[in-house]
Amino acid sequence: xxxxxxxxxxxxxxxYTYKKWERTILWDKIDPFRRPKSFTPLVSIYIAAFYTGxxxxxxxxxxxxxxYWEEHPGEEVPLMMPTFYRGPWRxxxxxxxxxxxxxxP
Numbered sequence: 001x002x003x004x005x006x007x008x009x010x011x012x013x014x015x016y017t018y019k020k021w022e023r024t025i026l027w028d029k030i031d032p033f034r035r036p037k038s039f040t041p042l043v044s045i046y047i048a049a050f051y052t053g054x055x056x057x058x059x060x061x062x063x064x065x066x067x068y069w070e071e072h073p074g075e076e077v078p079l080m081m082p083t084f085y086r087g088p089w090r091x092x093x094x095x096x097x098x099x100x101x102x103x104x105p
Contacts, residue, residue, distance in 0.1 A: 060080075060083070061080055064077075064080045
């Protein structure tokens, strides 16, 4: 009895494996002709990240202006130093700012 059950199970498994192979061989032939995946989600994420950065920079600059105006009312607000850039930078209009020196106590 066990012999008949095991041979039945092995036969079913062999049929399943062979039919699975038959199914995949068709898709393997069709695969090169499929439409390429869309870049729309990737592009939309990049656009959203860019505009998030633009809005964040505008908010940061506005906060800088408000803080400066509180400390120096009526004066012109100088250019804001770049936050994450430590190298040399060119100023198109206005005068270049110098980095504040850190005083050691």
